[in-house]
Amino acid sequence: MKTQEHTAEAPTKIESTRTVRSLVHDLMLKHGMFRIFGNPGSNELPFLSDLPKEIEYVLGLHEQVVVGMADGFAQASGEPAFVNLHAASGTGNAMGALTNAFYSRTPLVVTAGQQVRETIGMHSFLSNVDAAQLTKPLTKWSCEPASASDVPRSFNEAVVQAQASAPGPVYLSIPYDDWDHEASPNDELLLRRSYSEEQELSASAVGRLAETIAGAGRIALILGSAVDTVGANESAVALAENTGADVYLAPSPYRLPFPNKHGQFRGVLPASIHGVNTALAPYDLVLVIGAPVFRYHQYEPDQYLDTDIEFIHITDDADEAARAPFGTAIVTGIRRAVELLAEAVEPKEGLAPLARQDFPDTEAPVDGIFDPARVFSLLRENAPADTAYVVESTSTNSAFWSQMDLQDPSSYFWPASGGLGFGMPATVGVQMGLPDRQVIGIIGDGSANYGITALWTAAQYDIPVVFIVLKNGTYGALRWFSDLLGTPDAPGMDVPDIDFLSLARGYGVTASTVDSDDSFRETLAAAIDSRKPHLIEINTSLTQP
The missing domain is CATH 3.40.50.970 (Thiamin diphosphate (ThDP)-binding fold, Pyr/PP domains)
Incomplete structure (x- = not known):
C-alpha cells in the first residue's frame, strides 16, 4: 500500500500490445469458461483462432443442440456456459432451445459472429441485421458493441449480466473484423474486475471493507446522487469523518449527497476519463458509493486509473455495476451499506475536524450585468x-x-x-x-x-x-x-x-x-x-x- 506521502505523479502506464481476441480469451479463462459449445460458420472463425489450450471446443451439429447442451451443463454445474453460434441463421436455429434457457434462468453467454462492420449496413451476405433485437424477448440483455475497442468491456458485461440478479441468457453479436484490432491498454483492468451481490452487506464483507479502509493511506470517497435519493447523507458524512477521506461528487450529480462546504469536500469530479484519472492519481483507495463508474461527457482519453489504486464500487444497480470497465463491484442496498461501514470504521487517530470552506469573493454587478x-x-x-x-x-x-x-x-x-x-x-x-x-x-x-x-x-x-x-x-x-x-x-x-x-x-x-x-x-x-x-x-x- 502506498504511503500518505504519495504525490500526484503521472499515473503508471498500462502497456498492452495484444489483440481484442487475446484479451477476450483471457477474460473467458478469468471467468472460468473452459468450454465453448458451438457450431461454427465463417463469421466465427477469427474468434476461434489461437484458442488457449485450456479451452475445449464442444461441437454440436445443430444450433438447438448446442444451446441445449450448454443449458444442461450450466444448470448441472452451476456455472455460466459459453455458446458460439453462426450469425443470424445460426441464432435463429437456436431460438427454440433459448426459450427453455430463458424460463429456467440459465446463465448462458450466447455469442454470434457478425459480418465486417463496414458491410453490415448494406445487408451483405451473412449480416446479422439489427442483431441486438434478434433474440428478444428470450434474452435478459443483448448487445452489439459500438466499436471494436468496446468488445472486451461488452464481453465482460455479458458474463456479469448472465449471472447478475435474476440470471439468464444474454446475447452478444461481434463483427469478425473486430478480433484482430489491438486491445486498449485500459482493457487489462477488466482482468482485475470482480462482482458480487448481497441484499445486505454481510458481517464478513463489512469487516473486509473496514480493514481495507483502515490500511489505506490516502482515501477518496466518491459519492453519487443515489446517496441522497435513499437518505444516506448523515451516514455518508460519518463515514467520511471517520476515514478522513477526501470527498468528491461523481461527475454530473443530480442530487446532493454531501454538504458542499464541509471541510473534506473536494468538489465535483470532472466528466472526462483524463480528468477523473488526474484527480484520483494521488490516492491509494477510491471508494465509490451510489454512482456509475463513471458517466463521462467530454471525450478526453487516458488510462482509467493508476494500476496501484484499489478501487471499490458500491451500488444498488446491477446493470450499472455490470457495465463498469474497472473496479471491484458490490451490488447491495446503499443506505444500509453506508450505515454499516460508518459504524464499522474506527475514526483514524489524529484526525481533527476540518474547518468549513470559505466562499470566494465576488464583484458587484457592473452596468446591471451580474457575474x-x-x-x-x-x-x-x-x-x-x-x-x-x-x-x-x-x-x-x-x-x-x-x-x-x-x-x-x-x-x-x-x-x-x-x-x-x-x-x-x-x-x-x-x-x-x-x-x-x-x-x-x-x-x-x-x-x-x-x-x-x-x-x-x-x-x-x-x-x-x-x-x-x-x-x-x-x-x-x-x-x-x-x-x-x-x-x-x-x-x-x-x-x-x-x-x-x-x-x-x-x-x-x-x-x-x-x-x-x-x-x-x-x-x-x-x-x-x-x-x-x-x-x-x-x-x-x-x-x-
Missing part, C-alpha cells in the same frame, strides 16, 4: 438556509458549487441525463413535494424555453416557487463545448432578445428584473414573502462550466 457567482452569493446570504434548488444552468456549475452552502438532504436537483426542459417543471414539482421548504429554480435562458409553459401551471395552482432566469443570450455550455471540440463557428448557439418578463406575465406569473445587489435582495424577499410564483430575470456575463 453568476455574485447571484449565487446573494442567494446564499438571502434565501432561507434550507432552500432546495433546482438547477438547469450548466455553464454556471463551477460558480454554483463554489458559492452555495447546501447542507440538508434534497437541497439540489439537476437533470440527470443532461436533457434540457427539466428545470422549470421540476421546480414546480419539487415545491409540491417539499411544501414546507422554499424552492428556487436557477434556469439558464437557453434552458428556460424548453419548459416555459410550467409557468402557467405554477400560476394556476398557486405554487410559491421562485424562478431565477440567468440571461446571457447564448447557450453558454455549448459555447464552452465548441471551444473544446475546435468548432467555434458552429451555428445555433445564440438565443438573444427573449423577453422573459412578458412571457411570465402572459402565463399569470409576477415577473421582475434586477440590476443591482439591493434590487436583487428586495425582489427576492418580496417574492418569497408573497407565497406566489415569481420570476426574476437577471442579465449575466458568460461563464464556463
Whole structure:
C-alpha cells in the first residue's frame, strides 16, 4: 500500500500490445469458461483462432443442440456456459432451445459472429441485421458493441449480466473484423474486475471493507446522487469523518449527497476519463458509493486509473455495476451499506475536524450585468438556509458549487441525463413535494424555453416557487463545448432578445428584473414573502462550466 506521502505523479502506464481476441480469451479463462459449445460458420472463425489450450471446443451439429447442451451443463454445474453460434441463421436455429434457457434462468453467454462492420449496413451476405433485437424477448440483455475497442468491456458485461440478479441468457453479436484490432491498454483492468451481490452487506464483507479502509493511506470517497435519493447523507458524512477521506461528487450529480462546504469536500469530479484519472492519481483507495463508474461527457482519453489504486464500487444497480470497465463491484442496498461501514470504521487517530470552506469573493454587478457567482452569493446570504434548488444552468456549475452552502438532504436537483426542459417543471414539482421548504429554480435562458409553459401551471395552482432566469443570450455550455471540440463557428448557439418578463406575465406569473445587489435582495424577499410564483430575470456575463 502506498504511503500518505504519495504525490500526484503521472499515473503508471498500462502497456498492452495484444489483440481484442487475446484479451477476450483471457477474460473467458478469468471467468472460468473452459468450454465453448458451438457450431461454427465463417463469421466465427477469427474468434476461434489461437484458442488457449485450456479451452475445449464442444461441437454440436445443430444450433438447438448446442444451446441445449450448454443449458444442461450450466444448470448441472452451476456455472455460466459459453455458446458460439453462426450469425443470424445460426441464432435463429437456436431460438427454440433459448426459450427453455430463458424460463429456467440459465446463465448462458450466447455469442454470434457478425459480418465486417463496414458491410453490415448494406445487408451483405451473412449480416446479422439489427442483431441486438434478434433474440428478444428470450434474452435478459443483448448487445452489439459500438466499436471494436468496446468488445472486451461488452464481453465482460455479458458474463456479469448472465449471472447478475435474476440470471439468464444474454446475447452478444461481434463483427469478425473486430478480433484482430489491438486491445486498449485500459482493457487489462477488466482482468482485475470482480462482482458480487448481497441484499445486505454481510458481517464478513463489512469487516473486509473496514480493514481495507483502515490500511489505506490516502482515501477518496466518491459519492453519487443515489446517496441522497435513499437518505444516506448523515451516514455518508460519518463515514467520511471517520476515514478522513477526501470527498468528491461523481461527475454530473443530480442530487446532493454531501454538504458542499464541509471541510473534506473536494468538489465535483470532472466528466472526462483524463480528468477523473488526474484527480484520483494521488490516492491509494477510491471508494465509490451510489454512482456509475463513471458517466463521462467530454471525450478526453487516458488510462482509467493508476494500476496501484484499489478501487471499490458500491451500488444498488446491477446493470450499472455490470457495465463498469474497472473496479471491484458490490451490488447491495446503499443506505444500509453506508450505515454499516460508518459504524464499522474506527475514526483514524489524529484526525481533527476540518474547518468549513470559505466562499470566494465576488464583484458587484457592473452596468446591471451580474457575474453568476455574485447571484449565487446573494442567494446564499438571502434565501432561507434550507432552500432546495433546482438547477438547469450548466455553464454556471463551477460558480454554483463554489458559492452555495447546501447542507440538508434534497437541497439540489439537476437533470440527470443532461436533457434540457427539466428545470422549470421540476421546480414546480419539487415545491409540491417539499411544501414546507422554499424552492428556487436557477434556469439558464437557453434552458428556460424548453419548459416555459410550467409557468402557467405554477400560476394556476398557486405554487410559491421562485424562478431565477440567468440571461446571457447564448447557450453558454455549448459555447464552452465548441471551444473544446475546435468548432467555434458552429451555428445555433445564440438565443438573444427573449423577453422573459412578458412571457411570465402572459402565463399569470409576477415577473421582475434586477440590476443591482439591493434590487436583487428586495425582489427576492418580496417574492418569497408573497407565497406566489415569481420570476426574476437577471442579465449575466458568460461563464464556463
